[in-house]
Amino acid sequence: xxxxxxxxxxxxxxxxxxxxxxxxxxxxxxxxxxxxxxxxxxxxxxxxxxxxxxxxxxxxxxxxxxxxxxxxxxxxxxxxxxxxxxxxxxxxxxxxxxxxxxxxxxxxxxxxxxxxxxxxxxxxxxxxxxxxxxxxxxxxxxxxxxxxxxx
Numbered sequence: 001x002x003x004x005x006x007x008x009x010x011x012x013x014x015x016x017x018x019x020x021x022x023x024x025x026x027x028x029x030x031x032x033x034x035x036x037x038x039x040x041x042x043x044x045x046x047x048x049x050x051x052x053x054x055x056x057x058x059x060x061x062x063x064x065x066x067x068x069x070x071x072x073x074x075x076x077x078x079x080x081x082x083x084x085x086x087x088x089x090x091x092x093x094x095x096x097x098x099x100x101x102x103x104x105x106x107x108x109x110x111x112x113x114x115x116x117x118x119x120x121x122x123x124x125x126x127x128x129x130x131x132x133x134x135x136x137x138x139x140x141x142x143x144x145x146x147x148x149x150x151x
Contacts, residue, residue, distance in 0.1 A: 024083045028093050031076040034069060035101035037061075077134045081141025094138020098131050 042056040049055040058066040077094040084090035106127075109117045117123060 020083065024080065024093070027076055027080055027083070028096055031073075031080065032097040032100050034073055034076070035097045036104060038073065039101050039105040074137065077137035078141035078144070081138035082144050084138075084142055085145075087139065087142050090138045090142035091135050094141070095131055095134045098134040102127055102130065
């Protein structure tokens with residue numbers, strides 16, 4: 001009887017772990033989509049959504065939820081870091097959206113500006129700053145685990 005209870009408890013823990021992993025990866029995907037949409041130039045949004053008065057400012061999002069999108073851009077890397085048990089995974093998963101978004105943006109910009117767009121001094125600084133921001137927010141989220149004593 002005790003053996004059966006332990007097996008059921010282990011199965012329940014395994015299911016909970018899978019749900020947490022799924023939620024973590026869904027958060028990474030959501031953050032990647034938000035970052036990618038933020039890196040699309042305003043001129044493209046005005047061409048894609050010609051009837052929207054705020055397309056140049058807010059992209060595909062209505063003006064009423066634009067502050068929530070900005071809040072999510074800053075909170076989600078911290079949530080991702082908070083969800084990870086190891087700091088290496090926290091930093092990697094928190095920065096993946098920035099890596100992917102910047103990669104897609106730089107490849108798209110290469111068609112218009114040229115192959116060495118990424119090597120311009122101001123672009124390198126901006127790209128590194130974005131990666132540092134996401135890494136810092138992920139690290140803060142991971143450190144918050146210790147504040148709340150969650151293991």
